[in-house]
Amino acid sequence: MSTVMVVDDEERIRALITRSLASEGHRVVSANDGAAALDRLAAEQVDLVLLDLVMPRCSGLTVLAAMRERHDVTPVIVLSGVTDIAARLDAFERGAVDVVAKPFSLVELIARCRRHLTGPRAPQSDRRFLTAGGIRLDLDRRRAHVGDHEVTLTEREFSLLAHLMRRRGEVCRREELLHDVWGLDFDPGSNVIDVCVRRLRGKLHPDPPIETIRNVGYCFYGD
DSSP states (O other): OOEEEEEOSOHHHHHHHHHHHHHTTOEEEEESSHHHHHHHHHHSOOSEEEEESSOSSSOHHHHHHHHHHTTOOOOEEEEEOOOOHHHHHHHHHTTOSEEEESSOOHHHHHHHHHHHHHSSOOOSSGGGEEEETTEEEETTTTEEEETTEEEOOOHHHHHHHHHHHHTTTSEEEHHHHHHHTTOOSSOOSSOHHHHHHHHHHHHSOSOOOEEEETTTEEEEOOO
16 A cells, blocks of 8 residues: 655645545555655655645655755646646656646556556566666665665656666667656756756766767766
């Protein structure tokens, strides 16, 4: 059973999502603003957060920034009534794994929750680990090691690195990365991928095996 936190200042929305998730067999906890959500995240283990973007006291973007500061890599799906593409990209930049527009379809929302609760977590098997270029990823526990040192990655950074490592030696085009890692079917015209790669390179120093293929994408070349 997974624990999902619903963070929204509208009680009606919290109740609606809670009922739907509970019917799927999940344990659901809730918070009516970002400050309460951060307190709860510090106190208990949560597997997924559904986070409203616009709230009093503490916005969803502030929550994402605080989680990054704490090195909290709990997956976050942002629920946003803001239609501006820049706000969606800002949420991705701060570590959100998905953005769902309000008003949303409950069927779609539950499907996305299911994907992030079960999709990325590999079963206990030989496929649990990815190892290449001196980097070892534990796909089950979502941990990364460079040599003997553990490196803290956001969920987005981890997903991007895992994708590149699975395709090592091959060029991953920007369109592919936007679709497979960000869940976007279009190019928003921003440098969201470049920023994420830059953060990865900073954390995987001194010489991370990620090559920039100019105007095309990126390639992980480590053996």
